[in-house]
Amino acid sequence: MRDILKNCTRFLTGHIRQTPQQILTEISTVMDPDTVADVYGTGELIKSFERDIARLLGKKSAVFMPSGTMAQQIALRIWAQRKNINNFAFHPKSHLELHEHKGYQYLHQLNGVYVGEANRLFAFSDLRNLSIPISTLLIELPQRELGGLLPSWQELQNICLWAKNKGIALHLDGARLWECKPFYEKDYDEICAVFDTVYVSFYKGIGGICGAVLAGEPNIIAEAKIWKRRHGGDLVHLYPYILSAKHCFTKRLAMMEDYHQKATEVAHILREIPGIHVTPEEPMTNMMHVYIEGDKELLENRALQIAQKTKIWMFNKLAASPIPDYHKFELSVGDATLQLENTEIFDIFMRLVQ
Amino acid sequence: MRDILKNCTRFLTGHIRQTPQQILTEISTVMDPDTVADVYGTGELIKSFERDIARLLGKKSAVFMPSGTMAQQIALRIWAQRKNINNFAFHPKSHLELHEHKGYQYLHQLNGVYVGEANRLFAFSDLRNLSIPISTLLIELPQRELGGLLPSWQELQNICLWAKNKGIALHLDGARLWECKPFYEKDYDEICAVFDTVYVSFYKGIGGICGAVLAGEPNIIAEAKIWKRRHGGDLVHLYPYILSAKHCFTKRLAMMEDYHQKATEVAHILREIPGIHVTPEEPMTNMMHVYIEGDKELLENRALQIAQKTKIWMFNKLAASPIPDYHKFELSVGDATLQLENTEIFDIFMRLVQ
Numbered sequence: 170m171r172d173i174l175k176n177c178t179r180f181l182t183g184h185i186r187q188t189p190q191q192i193l194t195e196i197s198t199v200m201d202p203d204t205v206a207d208v209y210g211t212g213e214l215i216k217s218f219e220r221d222i223a224r225l226l227g228k229k230s231a232v233f234m235p236s237g238t239m240a241q242q243i244a245l246r247i248w249a250q251r252k253n254i255n256n257f258a259f260h261p262k263s264h265l266e267l268h269e270h271k272g273y274q275y276l277h278q279l280n281g282v283y284v285g286e287a288n289r290l291f292a293f294s295d296l297r298n299l300s301i302p303i304s305t306l307l308i309e310l311p312q313r314e315l316g317g318l319l320p321s322w323q324e325l326q327n328i329c330l331w332a333k334n335k336g337i338a339l340h341l342d343g344a345r346l347w348e349c350k351p352f353y354e355k356d357y358d359e360i361c362a363v364f365d366t367v368y369v370s371f372y373k374g375i376g377g378i379c380g381a382v383l384a385g386e387p388n389i390i391a392e393a394k395i396w397k398r399r400h401g402g403d404l405v406h407l408y409p410y411i412l413s414a415k416h417c418f419t420k421r422l423a424m425m426e427d428y429h430q431k432a433t434e435v436a437h438i439l440r441e442i443p444g445i446h447v448t449p450e451e452p453m454t455n456m457m458h459v460y461i462e463g464d465k466e467l468l469e470n471r472a473l474q475i476a477q478k479t480k481i482w483m484f485n486k487l488a489a490s491p492i493p494d495y496h497k498f499e500l501s502v503g504d505a506t507l508q509l510e511n512t513e514i515f516d517i518f519m520r521l522v523q
Numbered sequence: 524m525r526d527i528l529k530n531c532t533r534f535l536t537g538h539i540r541q542t543p544q545q546i547l548t549e550i551s552t553v554m555d556p557d558t559v560a561d562v563y564g565t566g567e568l569i570k571s572f573e574r575d576i577a578r579l580l581g582k583k584s585a586v587f588m589p590s591g592t593m594a595q596q597i598a599l600r601i602w603a604q605r606k607n608i609n610n611f612a613f614h615p616k617s618h619l620e621l622h623e624h625k626g627y628q629y630l631h632q633l634n635g636v637y638v639g640e641a642n643r644l645f646a647f648s649d650l651r652n653l654s655i656p657i658s659t660l661l662i663e664l665p666q667r668e669l670g671g672l673l674p675s676w677q678e679l680q681n682i683c684l685w686a687k688n689k690g691i692a693l694h695l696d697g698a699r700l701w702e703c704k705p706f707y708e709k710d711y712d713e714i715c716a717v718f719d720t721v722y723v724s725f726y727k728g729i730g731g732i733c734g735a736v737l738a739g740e741p742n743i744i745a746e747a748k749i750w751k752r753r754h755g756g757d758l759v760h761l762y763p764y765i766l767s768a769k770h771c772f773t774k775r776l777a778m779m780e781d782y783h784q785k786a787t788e789v790a791h792i793l794r795e796i797p798g799i800h801v802t803p804e805e806p807m808t809n810m811m812h813v814y815i816e817g818d819k820e821l822l823e824n825r826a827l828q829i830a831q832k833t834k835i836w837m838f839n840k841l842a843a844s845p846i847p848d849y850h851k852f853e854l855s856v857g858d859a860t861l862q863l864e865n866t867e868i869f870d871i872f873m874r875l876v877q
Contacts, residue, residue: 189568189762190556197547206543214543235589239755272753276630372759379759399626400754401593405726405733408543409763 173473177482180505181514184376184421192378196412206406210394218411219382226367227358228384232393233411235402237344237368238269240383243396244366245305246277247389248338252304256280257340259307261287262314264342276400288491290318293327306332309342310349310360316448316458316499317345319352329363341367347422348374348454351429365389371414374428374455375421376503380410421504428455428502435502438515444522446492455502460495461487461522468496468521475517481509483517527827531836534859535868538730538775546732550766560760564748572765573736580721581712582738586747587765589756591698591722592623594737597750598720599659600631601743602692606658610634611694613661615641616668618698630754642845644672647681660686663696664703664714670802670812670853671699673706683717695721701776702728702808705783719743725768728782728809729775730857734764775858782809782856789856792869798876800849809856814849815841815876822850822875829871835863837871 180186187195207215215233223231234240242265245257257273259265261283265273273279282303285291290312308328311317320328332339341364343349346357353360361367366385371377383393397403432452439447444462461468465487472483487496500506534540541549561569569587577585588594596619599611611627613619615637619627627633636657639645644666662682665671674682686693695718697703700711707714715721720739725731737747751757786806793801798816815822819841826837841850854860 188556189558189560189760189766190551190554193547193551193554193763193766197544197551200544200547202542202544204543234755236755236758238752238757242755268752269755270749270753272755275750275753378763395624396629398592398622399624399629400756401588401590401596401623401626402755403592404590406543409547409732412543412547 170473173476174482176480177476178480179508180482181484181509181517182499182501182503183505184503185505185508192413193409196409196416199416200412204408204412206408207411209403209405210397214408215411218415222369222382223384225357226361226369226384228361228367228386230387230390231382231384232390232397233407234381234383234397235404235407235410236379237264237342237370237381238272239397239400239402240368240381240393241265241307241340241342242269242273242277243393243400244340244368244383244385245273245279245307246396247392248305248340248366249277249279252336252338254302254304256282256301256303257305257307258282258284258299258303260284260291260309260312262312263307263309264313264344265307267314288315290315290320292320293324293331296328296331303337305338305340307340307342309344311345311454311456313345313456317348317452317454317456318449319349319453322353322355326363333363338366339364343367343369345370345373345454345456347425348428348456351426352453371410371418374425374501374503375414375417377414377417378410380407380414424504425455427507431507432457432502434511435500435506435514438511439518442515442518442522445518446495457500458497459500460490460492460497462495463522465496471521475520479517481513481517483521524827527830528836530834531830532834533862534836535838535863535871536853536855536857537859538857539859539862546767547763550763550770553770554766558762558766560762561765563757563759564751568762569765572769576723576736577738579711580715580723580738582715582721582740584741584744585736585738586744586751587761588735588737588751589758589761589764590733591618591696591724591735592626593751593754593756594722594735594747595619595661595694595696596623596627596631597747597754598694598722598737598739599627599633599661600750601746602659602694602720603631603633606690606692608656608658610636610655610657611659611661612636612638612653612657614638614645614663614666616666617661617663618667618696619661621668642669644669644674646674647678647685650682650685657691659692659694661694661696662718663698665699665808665810667699667810671702671806671808671810672803673703673807676707676709680717687717692720693718697721697723699724699727699808699810702779702782702810705780706807725764725772728779728855728857729768729771731768731771732764734761734768778858779809781861785809785861786811786856788865789854789860789868792865793872796869796872796876799872800846811854812851813854814844814846814851816849817876819850825875829874833871835867835871837875
């Protein structure tokens with residue numbers, strides 16, 4: 170399998186694959202040679218990047234962090250202390266619940282309260298069922314585990330207005346915020362305006378090595394920097410991540426419309442193939458979940474055969490799905506997807522389900 | 524000041540200065556082009572480095588972490604839970620007490636109990652004064668804030684044997700462990716043998732970009748990986764730090780004897796100059812504290828003038844010292860120090876105190 174992958178030249182999902190050597194060479198080639206290293210969060214490199222991202226999100230201040238896991242726990246802890254309430258509310262399929270070994274609980278003694286149900290976005294009407302006080306309402310835009318779903322603009326504003334009126338802090342899990350712009354047709358500062366704190370990421374759609382930013386009011390961000398140090402995230406040098414984030418941001422932020430357009434085309438193609446479902450039927454961002462009918466192992470083997478013949482890599486593995494006899498994978502459109510003709514995409518999926 | 528620094532070609536302390544661009548270029552040039560990126564702690568690059576460091580330290584398992592702040596809090600938390608005791612003991616000038624905003628307390632609800640006094644190493648005799656149960660005794664080798672002091676081998680063994688007999692876990696803060704070898708004249712696995720968990724660092728003497736390793740028994744390290752994720756340290760890619768650590772490790776581990784030898788020579792030179800004290804008088808590692816008599820601002824300005832004339836940078840700033848009328852700085856010998864002749868070092872200090 171590794172050999173077949175290694176021989177592939179094109180990829181259905183994500184960006185064009187680069188080796189660490191290619192990435193580091195690219196960064197060191199394009200960067201300003203006079204760049205001075207950041208030192209424990211200080212220096213023009215990190216400060217100017219934080220300022221740029223804060224401005225773009227319409228916030229007064231921002232801090233660069235190694236990860237969103239760190240950034241979001243910190244935001245929740247600060248709000249919990251300010252509101253003197255240890256409960257926060259979130260979607261049952263939030264990254265904090267599924268992928269962080271409950272750090273919010275083990276490190277910060279916070280209680281996560283579910284809003285709505287696992288298989289759909291939460292709605293304004295779900296908020297009535299919140300029976301205990303919460304410090305923060307965490308909203309993920311788009312909801313990654315549901316194939317990149319987004320609430321309508323009006324629904325989002327209703328939810329947020331309800332929270333504001335109750336004195337609840339609003340935190341945006343914007344791991345894929347950049348990918349939302351085509352759907353809302355609004356600038357990032359407009360989308361973020363109603364949120365008190367915003368986390369954004371620089372890999373995923375942007376394709377940097379890693380790194381995150383937390384943005385908000387200056388007093389919140391100043392406190393977040395203290396927590397960043399407590400977490401062990403105030404690294405002596407973050408410049409490899411910052412340089413990569415800056416570079417890829419310049420390269421790809423303007424591509425989000427193209428990724429969304431291609432995702433729409435791919436969804437339309439796949440919907441026509443018997444034995445394939447796509448959700449959402451009309452992609453709201455650059456991503457969708459693709460459901461394929463058939464035996465998991467047989468389909469995975471067939472994808473390997475396709476990869477061997479066409480040198481196009483489709484997916485790593487299939488996951489279980491709620492639809493009987495169907496298995497699924499996440500299809501995120503990136504630079505690599507743009508390189509594939511729609512007819513080629515149609516062909517490889519036809520081979521897969523035949 | 525920044526302009527003068529920028530024009531300097533030689534440096535009294537540390538390694539030869541490289542820009543981020545030079546560092547990234549060097550890494551991408553020397554690395555194996557077939558290196559595959561680590562993904563969330565998996566992959567041969569990170570695994571093999573962890574294995575190599577574990578073996579060198581004589582431990583069965585190890586995990587690479589972004590920082591020592593993270594690694595050490597995690598070790599202490601795990602021991603606290605295993606022993607069911609929230610108190611740990613450490614030197615009052617430990618990094619955990621001075622530089623981490625008490626993360627051990629705010630994130631892990633641990634209580635730090637001082638052993639001994641701030642201005643000297645703690646001794647076997649200080650352990651008698653520990654009046655409450657502790658889960659872990661944290662020992663820093665060498666004690667950085669005291670100029671790199673080390674207990675004698677016999678004293679260290681006595682302290683550790685006492686802890687072992689009481690069922691207390693032994694954790695080594697080895698931020699500068701590599702620099703201890705010339706003093707103990709023992710291999711790293713011998714120095715670490717008595718410790719249950721060991722943290723080591725890859726900047727400082729090694730001169731990498733950043734990064735740390737925590738080593739110990741496999742069940743401890745497996746749990747540490749869960750905590751690493753909770754802390755937000757299980758980054759999707761750590762390869763810039765790992766590649767840099769590997770490269771600098773190869774380049775500099777064998778240099779520790781030379782650094783120590785040069786530190787000894789420098790201390791001997793400086794001791795002869797009126798108005799200068801050095802502690803320790805005989806350096807135990809590559810570092811020492813240099814105390815200089817005189818007005819802080821006047822001395823700092825004079826160092827700038829020396830830098831302007833000789834293009835040798837002596838120190839950034841002077842700090843207050845317990846000796847009246849004296850100010851101090853930390854002198855760590857690295858590749859840059861080795862490039863200076865002892866007569867040149869004598870000359871610049873003579874100019875400084877004249």
